[in-house]
Amino acid sequence: MEQNPTYKLDLTSSPHVHSRWSAKNAMWLVVASLIPVIISAVIFFGIYQLVIIGTSVLFCMLTELAIKKIRKRKVTIDDGSAIITGLLLGLILPPNFSISATAIGAVFSIAIGKEVFGGLGYNIFNPALAGRAFLQAAFPVGMTTWHKPNFAVDTVSSATPLSAFKFDKVISDTASMFWGNIGGSIGETSALAILIGGLLLIIIGVVNWRIPSAMIVGMLVFASIFWFIDPVKYPNPLFQLLSGGFLFGTFFMATDWVTSPITKLGMLIYGFAISFLVVMIRIFGGLPEGVMYAILIMNALAPTINKLTQPKAFGVKV
Amino acid sequence: MKILHHSKTFAGGIHPSEQKELTEDKAFELMPAPKQIILPLNQHLGKFPKPLVKKGSEVKIGELIAEQDGFISSPIHSPVCGKVSKITVGANVSGFPKDEIIIDVSDSDESILMEPLDAVTITQEQIRERVKNAGVVGQGGAAFPTYVKLTPPEGKKIDVVILNGCECEPYLTRDYRFMIERTNDIIAGLKLIMKALGVEKGAIGIEDNKPLAIEKLKLAVKNNPDIQIVALKTKYPQGAEKMLIKAVTGKEVPPGKLPFDAGAAIQNIGTALAIYDAIVKGETQTTAALTVSGLGIKEQKNIIAKVGTPLMDVLEYCGGLTDEAVKVVVGGPMMGIAQYDFSAPIMKATSGILILTKNEINDHEETPCLRCGKCVDACPLNLIPTRLSRLTQMEKYDEAEKLNITLCMECGTCTYTCPANIPLVQWIRLGKKQVNVIQKARV
Ligand code: SF4
Numbered sequence: 146m147e148q149n150p151t152y153k154l155d156l157t158s159s160p161h162v163h164s165r166w167s168a169k170n171a172m173w174l175v176v177a178s179l180i181p182v183i184i185s186a187v188i189f190f191g192i193y194q195l196v197i198i199g200t201s202v203l204f205c206m207l208t209e210l211a212i213k214k215i216r217k218r219k220v221t222i223d224d225g226s227a228i229i230t231g232l233l234l235g236l237i238l239p240p241n242f243s244i245s246a247t248a249i250g251a252v253f254s255i256a257i258g259k260e261v262f263g264g265l266g267y268n269i270f271n272p273a274l275a276g277r278a279f280l281q282a283a284f285p286v287g288m289t290t291w292h293k294p295n296f297a298v299d300t301v302s303s304a305t306p307l308s309a310f311k312f313d314k315v316i317s318d319t320a321s322m323f324w325g326n327i328g329g330s331i332g333e334t335s336a337l338a339i340l341i342g343g344l345l346l347i348i349i350g351v352v353n354w355r356i357p358s359a360m361i362v363g364m365l366v367f368a369s370i371f372w373f374i375d376p377v378k379y380p381n382p383l384f385q386l387l388s389g390g391f392l393f394g395t396f397f398m399a400t401d402w403v404t405s406p407i408t409k410l411g412m413l414i415y416g417f418a419i420s421f422l423v424v425m426i427r428i429f430g431g432l433p434e435g436v437m438y439a440i441l442i443m444n445a446l447a448p449t450i451n452k453l454t455q456p457k458a459f460g461v462k463v
Numbered sequence: 464m465k466i467l468h469h470s471k472t473f474a475g476g477i478h479p480s481e482q483k484e485l486t487e488d489k490a491f492e493l494m495p496a497p498k499q500i501i502l503p504l505n506q507h508l509g510k511f512p513k514p515l516v517k518k519g520s521e522v523k524i525g526e527l528i529a530e531q532d533g534f535i536s537s538p539i540h541s542p543v544c545g546k547v548s549k550i551t552v553g554a555n556v557s558g559f560p561k562d563e564i565i566i567d568v569s570d571s572d573e574s575i576l577m578e579p580l581d582a583v584t585i586t587q588e589q590i591r592e593r594v595k596n597a598g599v600v601g602q603g604g605a606a607f608p609t610y611v612k613l614t615p616p617e618g619k620k621i622d623v624v625i626l627n628g629c630e631c632e633p634y635l636t637r638d639y640r641f642m643i644e645r646t647n648d649i650i651a652g653l654k655l656i657m658k659a660l661g662v663e664k665g666a667i668g669i670e671d672n673k674p675l676a677i678e679k680l681k682l683a684v685k686n687n688p689d690i691q692i693v694a695l696k697t698k699y700p701q702g703a704e705k706m707l708i709k710a711v712t713g714k715e716v717p718p719g720k721l722p723f724d725a726g727a728a729i730q731n732i733g734t735a736l737a738i739y740d741a742i743v744k745g746e747t748q749t750t751a752a753l754t755v756s757g758l759g760i761k762e763q764k765n766i767i768a769k770v771g772t773p774l775m776d777v778l779e780y781c782g783g784l785t786d787e788a789v790k791v792v793v794g795g796p797m798m799g800i801a802q803y804d805f806s807a808p809i810m811k812a813t814s815g816i817l818i819l820t821k822n823e824i825n826d827h828e829e830t831p832c833l834r835c836g837k838c839v840d841a842c843p844l845n846l847i848p849t850r851l852s853r854l855t856q857m858e859k860y861d862e863a864e865k866l867n868i869t870l871c872m873e874c875g876t877c878t879y880t881c882p883a884n885i886p887l888v889q890w891i892r893l894g895k896k897q898v899n900v901i902q903k904a905r906v
Pocket residue numbers: 841842843844845846847848870871872873874875876877878887888891
């Protein structure tokens with residue numbers, strides 16, 4: 146070794162090693178964790194739901210591709226984020242929803258929900274929820290038409306547990322809610338499938354445990370308060386937890402990296418606040434369900450929460 | 464009562480792939496002296512020592528060739544027998560060329576030793592004098608002259624001397640080998656440090672991925688109730704002074720303060736041994752123990768080499784680079800310095816040379832911040848790395864200062880964990896420099 150070898154040496158500064166985390170592999174892990182939910186959708190609502198989900202994914206990807214091309218930006222479709230938005234949007238639509246409306250919602254999710262803000266990392270609202278909120282406004286009837294699950298045991302049929310309770314004070318049975326044999330959005334009914342995927346995300350480390358934990362604890366606390374006040378007028382906490390889009394929102398929506406707080410305390414406050422809003426909307430709002438609005442409202446507040454929850458630096462006395 | 468086996472630690476941190484298995488079973492090999500030794504004068508932090516030799520001077524092993532100049536300074540002794548070929552400026556592992564003495568090595572191994580001292584009857588003053596004259600500098604990375612750290616600060620009470628046996632940087636196994644091969648000498652060194660500082664209690668903090676070292680040290684202090692072996696959770700940067708003190712004593716060193724302020728004095732395992740060697744054996748600090756590892760070198764080893772051995776000789780001694788090698792780092796993978804010139808020599812405080820391959824580095828393309836919060840979660844000092852890096856990019860230094868940017872210890876944890884691969888610590892380092900400039904201008 147007389148002189149320096151002819152290797153092309155990398156001279157970047159420390160650290161010289163990096164974790165395996167990247168936007169790309171995190172996104173693919175989310176896709177993988179949604180598989181149980183997709184399977185539950187097929188089991189309870191039929192294979193046709195895959196067409197809706199597929200349409201949503203396809204149009205999300207096409208929209209992103211088109212916008213990046215038009216704006217002459219680097220095409221980042223391989224980061225998987227458009228696929229996730231597509232999957233998430235598809236899974237929170239009612240079963241047998243119109244294909245063309247699905248496509249419109251997908252375009253809105255990406256174009257207005259994400260790209261208007263500058264793309265992944267800059268968006269304020271969860272794109273999939275933004276798309277659903279748009280569809281709710283544009284297609285109010287289609288968005289509230291529910292189909293019976295395949296193994297429906299009773300004739301109460303085409304209502305979701307939440308609307309059944311809100312309008313008829315009927316409590317669905319817990320076992321059906323756990324397995325997913327109830328009315329609801331394509332991917333939101335099976336608590337079991339959601340828990341499998343959600344816990345997987347926490348264990349692998351894609352999702353920080355703080356937001357889901359705060360949401361679940363928050364839901365149990367706030368729902369219990371009302372239930373203690375009047376157990377006839379208000380549903381029990383377990384019902385609140387398992388019904389509607391709560392669990393799906395807990396693990397797959399509120400935990401979206403970009404639109405949730407980054408501080409540890411902020412994550413707890415955010416989760417707690419979402420649950421508080423969900424209970425308030427469900428009980429006092431005109432709608433049976435409130436998860437979507439609760440998360441969107443807290444998305445908007447996330448930057449403020451970050452500012453207000455700056456951690457105390459190590460060794461600094463308060 | 465038997466308490467539950469529970470390892471102490473601090474909040475935050477990361478678990479990088481350890482890669483210790485590459486070298487942990489490799490006992491130290493004594494590397495022969497190279498043909499030429501290069502001794503930069505910046506062996507330690509502080510003022511350069513004054514060279515006492517000229518071109519043509521004949522030197523022996525252990526001979527004083529540069530004397531201490533000022534309070535924070537340390538002498539340099541010749542690691543070899545030979546003839547000074549020149550005094551010049553040359554490549555340095557710090558990345559910046561420095562003044563250096565070059566010695567052509569001869570065959571002789573005649574050495575000059577200092578008179579060994581008795582570890583039992585020695586006085587505080589004698590310990591400091593000897594450590595100073597032997598040119599011992601800290602082995603933990605910063606290379607601070609050790610005798611300064613053995614002078615008890617006025618008006619501060621130190622409760623405990625903690626030896627840092629964490630070796631939390633991946634790949635490095637030098638301290639681990641020391642703990643296994645020289646267990647009793649380390650305890651003896653620790654006692655000398657305790658004596659110099661007038662402290663009753665000693666502790667050695669070791670990460671729990673080194674059970675053999677923990678076991679051996681526990682056995683060695685069996686009859687020594689004043690010295691505690693503390694198992695710590697394996698986590699980077701467990702070996703950072705502040706983290707170590709927090710884990711062992713539960714106390715937090717306030718910003719801008721020293722370990723002394725939390726009642727602790729910290730020394731590295733290698734430093735304790737250098738102190739022991741200087742006092743009990745009368746040796747000056749002229750060798751460096753280091754781990755040579757990474758998948759980019761043919762033979763991974765732990766070696767004891769002469770201070771001043773050029774990197775290329777070490778690399779050659781370890782079989783040379785493989786075709787996959789893309790980066791050569793002096794130090795650990797988290798905080799070490801990338802090298803471009805293999806004629807730079809190893810220093811007294813060099814703890815490792817890593818030759819990394821692309822796959823080990825695992826760099827990928829940078830994307831915008833995904834706001835995942837991983838950097839916030841991992842920062843051991845509770846900073847908000849994404850914000851600090853952004854503020855630096857926007858040149859909003861006053862806000863960065865308010866958010867404690869100067870506290871950052873550049874451990875690299877944030878950059879390591881970031882899925883967007885943003886060079887956070889690189890930005891923060893720049894921001895710190897700017898804030899320092901602003902702060903200086905203010906006074
Ligand atoms: S480099 Fe600085 S900001 Fe980053 S984790 Fe370490 S201390 Fe925190």
